Amino acid sequence: MLGLLTESLSVELVCRLLRTVIDPELGVNIVDLGLVYAIVIDDDAGTVALEMTLTTPGCPLSGFLDDQIRGCLAQLPQVREVAITLVWDPPWDPEAMSDDARRALGWG
Amino acid sequence: MSDAAHLSEAARLRRRRAPLVGLGIVALFAGLWGGLIRLGLQLPDDLTAASVQHGPLMALGFLGTLISLERAVATGRRWAYAAPLAAAIGALATVTRAPIALGPALVTFGGLVLLAAHVDLQHRQPSSHNAVMGLGAVAWCAAGADWLAGADAAGFAPLLAGFLVLTIVGERLELTRAARRSRLVRMLLEAAIAVFCVGLGISLANERLGVHVAGVGLAAQALWLARYDIARHTVRIAGVTRYMAVALLTGYVWLLCAGVLWAVSAPLYFGPAYDASLHAVFLGFVMSMVFAHAPVIVPAVLRVPLPYSRGFYAQLVLLHVSLAVRLIGGDLLDDDVLWRWGGIANETAILLFLFATAFAVGHARRQTRCADRRRAGAASSARVELPIGGIDPGPR
Numbered sequence: 001m002l003g004l005l006t007e008s009l010s011v012e013l014v015c016r017l018l019r020t021v022i023d024p025e026l027g028v029n030i031v032d033l034g035l036v037y038a039i040v041i042d043d044d045a046g047t048v049a050l051e052m053t054l055t056t057p058g059c060p061l062s063g064f065l066d067d068q069i070r071g072c073l074a075q076l077p078q079v080r081e082v083a084i085t086l087v088w089d090p091p092w093d094p095e096a097m098s099d100d101a102r103r104a105l106g107w108g
Numbered sequence: 109m110s111d112a113a114h115l116s117e118a119a120r121l122r123r124r125r126a127p128l129v130g131l132g133i134v135a136l137f138a139g140l141w142g143g144l145i146r147l148g149l150q151l152p153d154d155l156t157a158a159s160v161q162h163g164p165l166m167a168l169g170f171l172g173t174l175i176s177l178e179r180a181v182a183t184g185r186r187w188a189y190a191a192p193l194a195a196a197i198g199a200l201a202t203v204t205r206a207p208i209a210l211g212p213a214l215v216t217f218g219g220l221v222l223l224a225a226h227v228d229l230q231h232r233q234p235s236s237h238n239a240v241m242g243l244g245a246v247a248w249c250a251a252g253a254d255w256l257a258g259a260d261a262a263g264f265a266p267l268l269a270g271f272l273v274l275t276i277v278g279e280r281l282e283l284t285r286a287a288r289r290s291r292l293v294r295m296l297l298e299a300a301i302a303v304f305c306v307g308l309g310i311s312l313a314n315e316r317l318g319v320h321v322a323g324v325g326l327a328a329q330a331l332w333l334a335r336y337d338i339a340r341h342t343v344r345i346a347g348v349t350r351y352m353a354v355a356l357l358t359g360y361v362w363l364l365c366a367g368v369l370w371a372v373s374a375p376l377y378f379g380p381a382y383d384a385s386l387h388a389v390f391l392g393f394v395m396s397m398v399f400a401h402a403p404v405i406v407p408a409v410l411r412v413p414l415p416y417s418r419g420f421y422a423q424l425v426l427l428h429v430s431l432a433v434r435l436i437g438g439d440l441l442d443d444d445v446l447w448r449w450g451g452i453a454n455e456t457a458i459l460l461f462l463f464a465t466a467f468a469v470g471h472a473r474r475q476t477r478c479a480d481r482r483r484a485g486a487a488s489s490a491r492v493e494l495p496i497g498g499i500d501p502g503p504r
Contacts, residue, residue, distance in 0.1 A: 027345030106341035
């Protein structure tokens with residue numbers, strides 16, 4: 001964990017933390033579900049900008065995931081500000097799920 | 109957005125939404141009171157209207173308020189909050205001395221706003237699952253119109269069930285995309301939904317025939333969900349995910365029981381079969397879904413943490429065991445004592461759920477405040493090692 005605090009801010013580091021944010025109903029994290037479209041980091045300013053979607057616009061979990069994402073990124077002292085943008089285009093596609101997620105959800 | 113701005117925004121949303129949840133819970137209490145009167149308990153008769161309006165209070169006053177609030181949160185439209193407000197106030201108006209048409213009129217308006225929210229979502233991203241949930245809102249509106257026209261609650265009970273079943277099945281259809289089902293398999297569910305909707309439509313003109321037909325669709329949806337729902341896979345994932353899947357899968361058993369009863373005997377208005385046919389849906393299926401989704405929906409709507417605990421299984425077990433006592437011992441075997449005690453235990457399960465949820469939220473908020481204070485103190489003196497966050501899947 002100490003490594004996380006001293007490691008320089010990178011997309012890989014943010015991804016690693018975002019993998020701890022799990023959709024409780026599916027039991028799979030938001031990165032492996034293919035919900036995170038883009039991560040933009042400004043190392044000097046300490047800002048992380050996420051572009052993500054939900055499985056459907058009717059899903060009320062945006063605030064819930066927003067809280068979870070900020071909670072996990074707040075552990076990095078390098079991060080001073082987090083911006084999360086929800087987008088609906090392109091729509092979420094189950095094909096965007098990782099192999100791990102597919103296995104967990106019973107894809108043959 | 110900085111952390112401080114984010115926390116202040118979350119607090120603002122909580123202040124706006126909490127009164128709506130509170131009104132829905134008051135409607136629930138009124139509905140539960142009416143349920144106890146129906147079970148034959150000798151209670152003060154100041155609220156006899158709660159007994160007459162038991163079904164609408166539970167299905168529209170409580171569940172309608174929560175479902176439309178959930179949808180308002182999803183759309184992010186201010187006008188969509190008119191749906192939960194109208195549903196809760198309208199339902200409560202029916203147990204007060206308000207003009208007789210006011211309650212049903214407000215509740216029907218709430219249904220129309222929910223329908224508008226689904227139309228808005230369909231414009232944003234067209235989908236069959238949203239269309240199915242929209243049909244649920246249509247069933248709410250039809251029930252409300254029937255009520256406004258003076259119909260007895262028993263007359264539009266199938267439509268109340270239709271609103272809740274279509275809403276939940278639409279949500280399951282959406283999530284099951286993650287399990288990759290073939291087009292044929294999805295068409296099977298769409299066919300079952302179509303039969304159910306046709307049955308509900310027929311019930312407006314010929315209630316018994318309509319319930320027979322809707323029952324076939326109901327049973328077919330239950331079989332599909334039991335076979336193809338993603339919960340069949342997620343039940344293997346420990347913690348809150350398994351808890352939710354168990355609640356869903358047990359709910360499908362009751363939905364099947366209801367479907368068979370509707371299809372075979374189409375019980376109407378009163379009697380043991382009528383009691384069983386409705387409570388298998390409303391308690392066995394719908395309330396089990398409510399228990400299942402609380403660990404996600406409460407934090408999403410109220411922006412408060414609700415950590416999962418294995419203790420949540422207690423309310424689920426009590427709900428399903430007491431329902432079995434009521435429906436098998438009471439309705440099927442015609443034992444009045446088992447029916448009454450089963451019904452009282454059904455309500456106890458709901459109260460236990462409310463208490464456990466409120467306790468878990470309160471406990472988590474106290475812990476969060478303590479952690480924030482510790483972090484603020486430590487940050488001024490030294491760098492500390494913090495645990496990795498994210499959702500704790502909870503005890504295995």
